[in-house]
Amino acid sequence: MPELPEVEVVRAGLAPAVTGSLIAGVSVFDDRALTRHPAGAADFVTRLEGRRIDTASRRGKFLWLPLARTEGDDAALVAHLxxxxxxxxxxxxxxxxxHERLRLHLHHPVHGELAVVFSxxxxxxxxxVDRLVPDGPTIVPTQVLHIARDPIDPFFDDLAFVDAVRRRSSAVKRVLLDQTVVSGIGNIYADEALWASRIHPETPASRLSAASVRRLLLEVRAVLAKALAEGGTSFDAQYVNVNGQAGYFAHSLNAYGRGGQPCPRCGGPILREAFMNRSSHYCPRCQRRR
DNA sequence: GGGGGTTCCTGTACGC
DNA sequence: TGCGTACAGGAACCCC
Structure with missing residues (x-):
């Protein structure tokens, strides 16, 4: 399940291959791959063919390839995995x-012909294909405007984050998963960061002290950084890098997916509970409900 | 506009 | 063996 570290691994893998590449052709095999592009497949192809890719960017779990500027058109190919x-x-x-849904046929000035397959x-x-617009000091596709900056974004505002979290009455885990508060965190890293911070996932966010939220943010950054260093989390074939290889962070998980197994900190059993149509994993001994 | 629930989808695992 | 069902979850969407 691609969260920030997995998407960043993909972005970093794509960047050297796509930067400077000409989009020679686009093949769409399944229109469901274009639900973000309401104008349809023909329009999508027309807007891409013949354009050159400038770089590979990311915010949270959104990935986009800005296209070299042409007159009156500042656009990017946006992807959400x-x-x-x-x-x-x-x-x-x-x-x-x-499960190939779409293929880009690229011509790179140095590496020659290559394909980017969306499966x-x-x-x-x-x-x-979306319009690029300014968002403060950065430029993002309009589809990404409503998404908050992610915790490894240099312009992420720690104080505003602490404030935003403490204004919410929802369960703190729900707030961590809310991409308009902070982006890039999914079920895996929410469970891991809460475990590291010893915070019960159902704790109302407004009940947390400013110091607790600051600590939580530190743990979020730590778990994201470690996952990034290990190439992301792979459980099955659903997450791989651009070369089809799995990441190693699944071996480093302390809570997520470990229901019934001993907590690495206190030895008590990790609990798995239904939460928001998915699962929460936490240690009821280390992460007490307040 | 905050809050919380539902929906979209397919492959896999499991019970009967 | 075959069938039915639960499960995985990101983000848009809905209603209150």
Whole structure:
């Protein structure tokens, strides 16, 4: 399930291959890959073919490839991987991937012909061509404007975050998953950061002290940084880097996916509970409900 | 506009 | 073996 570290691994993997590349062709095999692009597949293809890619950018779990500027048009190819989306770098004549939805045929000035394959089992991921607009000191696609900066963004405002969290009455885990408060955190890293901070996931955010929220933010950053260093979290074939390789962070998880197993800190059993149509994993001994 | 629940989707695991 | 069902969850959407 791609969260910030996984998307960043994909962005970093794509960057050297796509930067400066010309989009020679676009093949759309499944329109569901374009639910973010309401104008449809033909329009999507027209807007991309013949354009050059400038770089690879990211905010939270959104990834985008800004296109070299043409007159009156500042656009980017936006991608959200959803739960199972993959961006794979392949040779131009590579056979179809199992859940291939879309393929970009690129020409790189140094590396020559290559393909970027968007493959997605559960079809929650999707792509679009979107207009780029300024957002403070940065430029983002309009579809990303409502998303808050992520905790490793140099312009992330720690004080505003602490304030925003403490204004919410919802469970703190729900607030961590709210991409308009802080982006990039999904179920895995929310559980891990709460475990590291010894905070019960159902604690109303407004009940946390400013110091607790600051500590939580530190733990969020620590868990994201460690996952990034280990290439992201892979449980099955649903998350891989651009070369199809899995990440190693699943071996470092303390709470997520460890229901019934001993807490690495106190030895008590990790509890798995239903939460927001998904699961929460926490240690009821270390993370007391207040 | 905050809050909380529902929906979209497919492959896998599991019970009967 | 075959069928039905639960489960995984990011983000948009809905109603209160």
């Amino acid at each position: 959803g739960m199972s989306g993959q961006m794979l770098l392949r040779a131009p004549d590579a056979g179809a991937e199992r 997605d089992q559960r079809t929650f991921g999707s792509l679009a």
